Amino acid sequence: MDFMQALRRRWADVDSLVCVGLDPEPSRFPHRFAGDDDAVFRFCRDIVDATAAHACAFKPQIAHFAALGAEASLERLIAHVHEVHPGIPVILDSKRGDIGSTARYYATEAFGRYGADAVTANPYLGRDSVQPFLDHADRGVVILCRTSNPGAGDLQDLPVDDGKPLYQHVAAKIAGEWNGNGNCALVVGATWPEQLREVRAIVGNMPLLVPGVGAQGGDVEAVVSNAKSADGSGLVISSSRAILYASSGDDYADAAARAARDLRDSINRYR
Numbered sequence: 001m002d003f004m005q006a007l008r009r010r011w012a013d014v015d016s017l018v019c020v021g022l023d024p025e026p027s028r029f030p031h032r033f034a035g036d037d038d039a040v041f042r043f044c045r046d047i048v049d050a051t052a053a054h055a056c057a058f059k060p061q062i063a064h065f066a067a068l069g070a071e072a073s074l075e076r077l078i079a080h081v082h083e084v085h086p087g088i089p090v091i092l093d094s095k096r097g098d099i100g101s102t103a104r105y106y107a108t109e110a111f112g113r114y115g116a117d118a119v120t121a122n123p124y125l126g127r128d129s130v131q132p133f134l135d136h137a138d139r140g141v142v143i144l145c146r147t148s149n150p151g152a153g154d155l156q157d158l159p160v161d162d163g164k165p166l167y168q169h170v171a172a173k174i175a176g177e178w179n180g181n182g183n184c185a186l187v188v189g190a191t192w193p194e195q196l197r198e199v200r201a202i203v204g205n206m207p208l209l210v211p212g213v214g215a216q217g218g219d220v221e222a223v224v225s226n227a228k229s230a231d232g233s234g235l236v237i238s239s240s241r242a243i244l245y246a247s248s249g250d251d252y253a254d255a256a257a258r259a260a261r262d263l264r265d266s267i268n269r270y271r
């Protein structure tokens with residue numbers, strides 16, 4: 001089953017648009033992990049196992065592992081998801097973007113080394129820089145369009161040609177030209193509900209990865225109302241810190257499960 005099929009099946013099977021972000025920060029781990037050499041893997045594994053029933057996808061952020069020298073933990077974590085929770089797609093958030101000859105290696109890193117089902121990519125260098133990812137037709141390529149951060153508009157809102165902002169051209173180009181294999185999705189931040197509405201109008205039913213609820217304060221009702229697809233799905237709404245660190249006590253896994261379930265329920269109220 002390819003990434004898009006797996007995602008659609010998962011939306012339906014668990015009636016959830018929640019993506020659980022995996023952004024390990026050892027200083028925020030519960031005390032029981034102090035001195036544990038394998039803390040990054042074990043903490044993330046516990047979160048995965050506790051939240052899987054409510055998740056349409058998992059999204060590990062590569063810098064959170066690489067900065068700790070914990071790439072091996074990331075490999076094991078993704079293998080764990082595939083082995084213990086088959087059918088839940090893993091989106092590796094690495095936002096890669098480089099000339100084509102190097103991008104080939106980034107594609108091998110994401111899909112070969114880590115075994116991710118999808119990867120985030122930066123379109124700034126143009127189509128040839130994303131093509132090595134697009135060529136993996138069974139994997140998803142989730143391309144930055146209108147990011148969740150405060151400075152997103154610095155470049156992404158610059159008017160192009162007809163006065164429309166750059167992010168709308170990115171959305172149109174990817175939906176119209178880069179999606180020949182049907183494996184593209186876009187990143188649009190939950191913090192920008194109006195832009196979400198604009199992008200949905202441009203891309204039809206293409207999946208949107210939407211980070212920015214939870215710790216960044218995005219409004220769930222506005223996200224879902226403005227950006228759901230025609231059938232009430234189409235969204236991968238990602239939350240990391242609000243789920244991972246819902247409790248710093250020994251109930252961290254149960255608290256994470258409750259946070260993921262509550263987010264699912266709150267999203268479903270507006271679908």
Ligand SMILES: O=c1ccn([C@@H]2O[C@H](COP(=O)(O)O)[C@@H](O)[C@H]2O)c(=O)[nH]1
Nearest residue numbers: 061147148189211214215216239240241
């Ligand atoms: O526009 C973007 C693209 C990616 N991210 C990533 O999502 C998570 C958000 O974490 P929270 O704790 O839920 O705020 C993080 O890994 C970012 O790198 C994003 O926030 N915005």
